[in-house]
Amino acid sequence: MALTPELTDKSFSTTEKHNLQFEVLIDIGNKAAKQYGLSFKLTNALTEVYKNGVGLKNYNSDDSSELPIAATYLIDTNGIVQYAFLDADYRKRASIIAIINALKVLTTK
Template sequence: MKKLVLFIALVVFLGLHSRAQQGLQAGAVAPGFSGIDQNGKKTSLKALLKTNKAVVLFFYRGQWCPYCNKQVKALQDSLQLLTAKGAFVVGVTPETTENIAKTVKKTGAGFSIISDKNDEIMKAYGVNFMMDEATFTKYKSFGVDLNNSNGNNRRTLPVPATYIIDQSGKVKYVHFDPNYKKRASIKTLLAEL
């Protein structure tokens, strides 16, 4: 019975956010972005597209999310395959740089990860949503404190979306699913590059 109640709550939660969020569509012009990655290097879409055939831009919720860590690890494990196709991988998270360091330690990520501390990149790509009070309280009871993780009290998270942006600056591929358990597969990304 408890599992059924949790399942219904999850369906309602995802349903509310799926109606509110659409994300960018394939063919759209990708919004420019820039930020400082975990290595202190300035990263901008404009500069990356000058030197790479494509950018794989993905949004993840945080180092506390096991599905996010699995995705980051898979991208790292396949980084040579992705770069061989001319792609540059960039992750975006609302978390602080200190928590990005935890992600890197857990996953071995060697690609750029940017802290979207003002939610600007998430908003530009239409992947941001505000966690409601009940869900925030539930996460906190599981030891996830978004205020601490993100360094603010906005409770903003991204839909874990992935975009491939081609050299012309257009979105070539989109994986956008409000179900945080579903992520773009490496096989699909390689096929789309």
């Protein structure tokens, strides 16, 4: 599953565009991200860029200027995190190879 602060119609278009085969849940206001310490506030300069260039409020429906940190977790059936990747730089994501390898380890336990 994925968690996003994007409005339903925006996240739905992302799901369609990338042909995602998993559930995408909406986290309006980054409430869940905040609870897990996975959100950050943009600087004033970046807030202006996102406000004027991207139209962040049109995607996230609020003026908080907060974004989630991109994170990937693999959690076993006992609720234990077996793999974690997070980076404040949204351009850096967990590699598919690393995720597949971690899944292989989980399925052999």
